Amino acid sequence: MNKPFYDNIVSRALQERSCSENDMFDILQNPEIDLLTLVHAAYQVRKRFTGKTVSIHIINNVQNGLCSEDCGYCAQSKNSQVPIETYGMKSEEEIMEEAKQAYEKGAFRYCMVFSGRKPSSERIRQLTHIIRKIKKQYPLEVCVSAGIIRDHEAKILKEAGLDRLNHNINTSETMYKTICQSHTFTDRLNTLKAARNHQLQICSGVIIGMGEGAPDIYQMANILHEYHVTSIPVNFFIPIPGTAIQYQQPLTPEYCLRVLAVFRFLNPRAEIRVAAGRELYLRDLEPFAFYIANSLFMDGYLNTKGSSHYKTLQMLRDAGFQIQSEFSLDELLMREKKPDLLNSPYDKKIKLKGKKDLHPSL
Ligand code: SF4
Numbered sequence: 001m002n003k004p005f006y007d008n009i010v011s012r013a014l015q016e017r018s019c020s021e022n023d024m025f026d027i028l029q030n031p032e033i034d035l036l037t038l039v040h041a042a043y044q045v046r047k048r049f050t051g052k053t054v055s056i057h058i059i060n061n062v063q064n065g066l067c068s069e070d071c072g073y074c075a076q077s078k079n080s081q082v083p084i085e086t087y088g089m090k091s092e093e094e095i096m097e098e099a100k101q102a103y104e105k106g107a108f109r110y111c112m113v114f115s116g117r118k119p120s121s122e123r124i125r126q127l128t129h130i131i132r133k134i135k136k137q138y139p140l141e142v143c144v145s146a147g148i149i150r151d152h153e154a155k156i157l158k159e160a161g162l163d164r165l166n167h168n169i170n171t172s173e174t175m176y177k178t179i180c181q182s183h184t185f186t187d188r189l190n191t192l193k194a195a196r197n198h199q200l201q202i203c204s205g206v207i208i209g210m211g212e213g214a215p216d217i218y219q220m221a222n223i224l225h226e227y228h229v230t231s232i233p234v235n236f237f238i239p240i241p242g243t244a245i246q247y248q249q250p251l252t253p254e255y256c257l258r259v260l261a262v263f264r265f266l267n268p269r270a271e272i273r274v275a276a277g278r279e280l281y282l283r284d285l286e287p288f289a290f291y292i293a294n295s296l297f298m299d300g301y302l303n304t305k306g307s308s309h310y311k312t313l314q315m316l317r318d319a320g321f322q323i324q325s326e327f328s329l330d331e332l333l334m335r336e337k338k339p340d341l342l343n344s345p346y347d348k349k350i351k352l353k354g355k356k357d358l359h360p361s362l
Contacts, residue, residue, distance in 0.1 A: 045264055
């Protein structure tokens with residue numbers, strides 16, 4: 001693609017004008033797209049609206065499994081055969097201790113995730129208590145993901161000091177019934193409306209790689225823009241054995257970057273988070289993703305592990321980013337145990353050549 005193609009998209013995104021469907025389809029599919037030029041184009045938009053900082057999010061599974069819903073991608077769904085640990089809501093002490101740990105690791109935001117269709121009124125009461133307590137003790141932003149939230153519940157949570165409500169749309173409206181039958185896309189949008197009605201920041205993300213095409217991705221990115229979504233976690237589907245959806249779309253590092261760029265161009269101001277699948281699919285191109293996105297999850301995802309703190313922090317440091325935290329990247333890296341390069345648990349350890357490497361013909 002020629003220079004005016006990228007310039008036109010950047011100019012529209014900087015002016016917060018919508019980009020054309022055809023241009024976004026080209027970004028996703030056209031073999032003429034030059035990856036470095038695309039990353040640079042998206043970076044101009046990212047830098048204008050979000051600078052060069054990355055915010056670190058740490059998920060806490062406050063309640064795990066035992067869900068009544070049938071989301072086919074989810075290890076906690078009622079139909080899942082995945083051997084996960086299931087438990088009801090953690091104790092207040094455990095949640096507070098984990099909020100403290102998240103703060104000390106440099107998290108900007110602490111995300112409490114509950115499995116289940118929707119919270120009971122008792123759960124809303126418990127949540128308001130815990131939100132107030134965390135906000136009082138730590139300078140953390142608090143996000144809650146608790147399923148379907150009605151208007152009056154959003155109001156109660158906002159009054160308790162909740163900063164952000166998460167409820168992912170996951171896929172396009174067209175695709176929704178192929179991934180879930182126990183609730184609808186409209187149910188999901190109604191929760192976003194409730195959050196918006198009470199000035200809660202909205203976090204709503206997607207899962208890429210469940211069989212959707214370019215029109216679905218375009219639809220998702222547009223609807224999130226329409227709902228003024230502040231934060232967009234872009235997950236890349238990890239087909240955990242035992243979940244209903246085992247469709248494996250080949251996700252290459254290049255395709256993942258193309259997808260992130262579409263979300264950036266159509267949501268120029270949003271906090272775009274490289275979420276699940278970051279390590280698995282981006283591989284050695286991972287640092288490139290942060291020239292487009294400006295946020296990540298550290299310490300793993302809903303049911304799968306991610307890379308170590310040290311590796312994540314060092315990757316951001318090496319690529320020249322700062323983090324949104326009271327602590328600098330250098331301070332956080334100092335706190336982590338420095339890798340012993342000869343006996344390191346990290347995968348970048350120095351490996352000495354053995355006899356077989358020195359004499360390959362023997
Ligand atoms: S995504 Fe949420 S609502 Fe759906 S099955 Fe998993 S825990 Fe339940």
